[in-house]
Amino acid sequence: MTVVDRQEWDVVVVGAGGAGLRAAIEARERGARTAVICKSLFGKAHTVMAEGGIAAAMANVNAGDNWKVHFRDTLRGGKFLNQWRMAELHAQEAPQRVWELETWGALFDRTQDGRISQRNFGGHEYPRLAHVGDRTGLELIRTLQQKIVALQQEDFRETGDYESRLKVFQECTVTRVLKNGRHVSGVFGYERESGRFFVLQAPAVVLSTGGIGKSFKVTSNSWEYTGDGHALALLAGAPLLNMEFVQFHPTGMVWPPSVKGILVTESVRGDGGVLRNSEGERFMFDYVPDVFKEKYAESEEEGDRWYDDPDHNRRPPELLPRDEVARAINAEVKAGRGSPHGGVFLDVSTRMPAEVVKRRLPSMYHQFKELADVDITAEAMEVGPTCHYVMGGIAVDSDTAAARGVPGLFAAGEVAGGMHGSNRLGGNSLSDLLVFGRRAGRHAAEHAAGQGQERPRVDDAQVDAAAAEALRPFSAETEAETEEKTGAGAGTSGEPAGGPPSRMPENPYTLHQELQQTMNDLVGIIRREHEMEQALRKLAELRVRARRAGVEGHRQFNPGWHLALDLRNMLLVSECVARAALERTESRGGHTREDHSAMERTWRNVNLLCAMADPTGGVAATAPERGQIVLTRETTEPIRPDLLALFEKEELVKYLTEEELYE
Ligand code: FAD
Numbered sequence: 001m002t003v004v005d006r007q008e009w010d011v012v013v014v015g016a017g018g019a020g021l022r023a024a025i026e027a028r029e030r031g032a033r034t035a036v037i038c039k040s041l042f043g044k045a046h047t048v049m050a051e052g053g054i055a056a057a058m059a060n061v062n063a064g065d066n067w068k069v070h071f072r073d074t075l076r077g078g079k080f081l082n083q084w085r086m087a088e089l090h091a092q093e094a095p096q097r098v099w100e101l102e103t104w105g106a107l108f109d110r111t112q113d114g115r116i117s118q119r120n121f122g123g124h125e126y127p128r129l130a131h132v133g134d135r136t137g138l139e140l141i142r143t144l145q146q147k148i149v150a151l152q153q154e155d156f157r158e159t160g161d162y163e164s165r166l167k168v169f170q171e172c173t174v175t176r177v178l179k180n181g182r183h184v185s186g187v188f189g190y191e192r193e194s195g196r197f198f199v200l201q202a203p204a205v206v207l208s209t210g211g212i213g214k215s216f217k218v219t220s221n222s223w224e225y226t227g228d229g230h231a232l233a234l235l236a237g238a239p240l241l242n243m244e245f246v247q248f249h250p251t252g253m254v255w256p257p258s259v260k261g262i263l264v265t266e267s268v269r270g271d272g273g274v275l276r277n278s279e280g281e282r283f284m285f286d287y288v289p290d291v292f293k294e295k296y297a298e299s300e301e302e303g304d305r306w307y308d309d310p311d312h313n314r315r316p317p318e319l320l321p322r323d324e325v326a327r328a329i330n331a332e333v334k335a336g337r338g339s340p341h342g343g344v345f346l347d348v349s350t351r352m353p354a355e356v357v358k359r360r361l362p363s364m365y366h367q368f369k370e371l372a373d374v375d376i377t378a379e380a381m382e383v384g385p386t387c388h389y390v391m392g393g394i395a396v397d398s399d400t401a402a403a404r405g406v407p408g409l410f411a412a413g414e415v416a417g418g419m420h421g422s423n424r425l426g427g428n429s430l431s432d433l434l435v436f437g438r439r440a441g442r443h444a445a446e447h448a449a450g451q452g453q454e455r456p457r458v459d460d461a462q463v464d465a466a467a468a469e470a471l472r473p474f475s476a477e478t479e480a481e482t483e484e485k486t487g488a489g490a491g492t493s494g495e496p497a498g499g500p501p502s503r504m505p506e507n508p509y510t511l512h513q514e515l516q517q518t519m520n521d522l523v524g525i526i527r528r529e530h531e532m533e534q535a536l537r538k539l540a541e542l543r544v545r546a547r548r549a550g551v552e553g554h555r556q557f558n559p560g561w562h563l564a565l566d567l568r569n570m571l572l573v574s575e576c577v578a579r580a581a582l583e584r585t586e587s588r589g590g591h592t593r594e595d596h597s598a599m600e601r602t603w604r605n606v607n608l609l610c611a612m613a614d615p616t617g618g619v620a621a622t623a624p625e626r627g628q629i630v631l632t633r634e635t636t637e638p639i640r641p642d643l644l645a646l647f648e649k650e651e652l653v654k655y656l657t658e659e660e661l662y663e
Pocket of ligand 1: 014015017018020037038040044045047049050052053054055136137174175208209210211221222224228229263388389412413414415426427428429430431
């Protein structure tokens with residue numbers, strides 16, 4: 001039996017971004033002893049990078065706003081594939097979550113009359129994003145951290161121990177959710193610094209690990225985004241929903257190469273920035289799709305007037321949902337009208353005075369000045385699409401955030417699927433984290449309380465298997481030699497295309513680079529059937545090779561080892577994305593097929609679910625060369641009639657299937 005540190009908690013939250021921290025606060029406030037685990041230092045989660053703001057229909061800047069308008073915008077943005085109940089709860093509860101943050105100490109930018117200021121963003125009918133300059137995520141995390149410290153101080157006064165009811169385990173990575181039968185029994189992980197293994201036993205686990213962007217070469221995402229929570233859920237037996245939907249943000253930096261992909265916030269366009277091609281044209285006017293025609297300006301003059309008089313003019317098409325803008329930029333570059341480094345121009349310098357740019361977009365000003373030596377108050381930025389967000393995720397119950405099929409497992413934040421349908425609107429993630437982080441924390445605490453003393457025990461055999469799996473990269477060389485001698489192992493059956501791979505240990509960094517290139521080139525912003533088939537073959541080859549990913553040295557802070565372990569997750573998630581993208585023969589939101597370029601109403605009510613082919617999720621999973629994922633279709637739950645009634649019939653006709661319209 002492997003000797004590991006063990007502790008018992010009521011609720012374990014994996015991830016300390018906005019979703020994880022909000023879940024932990026809620027669970028602790030409802031009486032659950034709660035542990036939070038994160039890969040990086042406490043306070044350094046991806047949420048910190050969020051720039052533009054938190055979408056919430058508070059109606060501070062335009063009195064016309066309310067939750068129904070927000071719900072409508074969210075469904076339009078997601079092309080009606082959103083899990084509608086989530087979109088409803090999100091729109092209704094987001095304002096409360098923002099006000100709550102303020103009572104916990106968040107300092108938002110203000111309107112002239114002292115209310116929380118709200119800014120315009122793509123796809124939102126009214127100014128809706130509560131913000132702190134372009135550093136909103138930092139303030140959100142700071143506030144939640146402060147709240148956690150306040151709760152710990154409260155606990156200290158009562159118990160003499162700050163960490164008696166709420167403890168943060170930083171720089172620790174979870175590699176397995178443990179189960180007893182169908183039920184969650186805890187998590188297995190390692191400390192990144194020492195390499196020591198640990199088990200936290202708990203009847204309820206909340207996954208809030210964020211996204212998957214590091215599977216793609218050009219991405220705005222940080223190093224933490226290796227799809228861990230998605231993979232942990234899959235391996236625990238929970239399905240992933242609609243993984244084909246990956247958001248490519250239209251405006252990432254394109255130059256210099258070392259910073260390619262870093263985000264240029266949508267606030268730049270929300271505050272008046274415009275997109276131009278190499279011929280100086282504001283090309284977005286040529287790319288307004290039929291479903292949005294009535295809502296967007298027809299001329300530059302009308303679009304410009306909208307910033308000052310939104311009630312009598314329509315918004316400029318630079319503020320279309322992200323999928324539309326990203327496709328348009330891609331098309332302009334392809335047509336030879338791109339900027340020198342393969343993007344297009346985004347200009348604020350001719351649109352507002354230098355001091356306004358510096359005040360409203362301070363991070364962008366410094367980002368371009370320091371990283372690209374471009375002064376955005378005097379010249380245009382070069383921008384192009386970058387992999388930014390995954391709409392697909394763990395299939396959850398809308399009200400409770402419970403993962404499907406695994407009692408005791410919950411998911412919130414970017415790792416959860418459904419809320420954003422096929423495309424997320426900017427600002428809707430930070431509000432999603434708060435709304436569903438809170439719900440996940442609440443229901444996890446209730447689940448734990450409901451277990452009484454009869455909690456699922458941790459199975460020692462699972463701990464042994466998880467430890468062996470984690471240690472495998474250290475013995476890759478020996479294993480490869482054994483396979484070489486016996487002729488056994490990878491490559492002996494079902495050879496992936498390209499011939500038998502070498503049996504030498506593989507370098508995890510090389511594998512990661514090949515994976516990123518594959519996903520970028522073959523399952524990127526514009527997809528084609530033969531390329532996705534090619535991607536699946538390449539992924540099979542990489543999976544076989546990844547089993548021989550080997551590292552040298554020891555377990556004390558060893559980044560090569562960490563990456564070797566992360567590869568399992570990125571490969572699993574990438575296979576889900578590629579399989580689902582191949583299956584969905586239409587274009588919708590963050591899934592664009594060159595060979596099926598129209599959005600098909602017949603696909604409107606179809607969800608694609610990915611699950612492990614080996615439902616036990618055993619460490620010795622299925623033969624890697626054959627693929628590990630099975631894909632099934634399911635019909636979505638019909639949208640409740642009173643919510644459908646919020647839309648004009650003419651609009652619904654563009655989206656819903658014949659049967660849905662008839663009903
Ligand atoms: P995160 O904040 O990423 O937290 C994930 C946590 O999980 C981290 O603590 C990480 O260490 C931990 N973790 C991961 N794997 C493991 C593991 N195996 N074991 C233990 N811990 C693990 N959205 C908006 O709504 N508005 C914006 O203005 C906005 N701006 C953005 C700007 C940028 C540059 C980017 C990249 C994104 C932006 N987004 C924005 C999107 C938004 O920031 C993210 O979707 C959101 O922060 C995700 O939060 P989360 O809590 O789900 O995950």
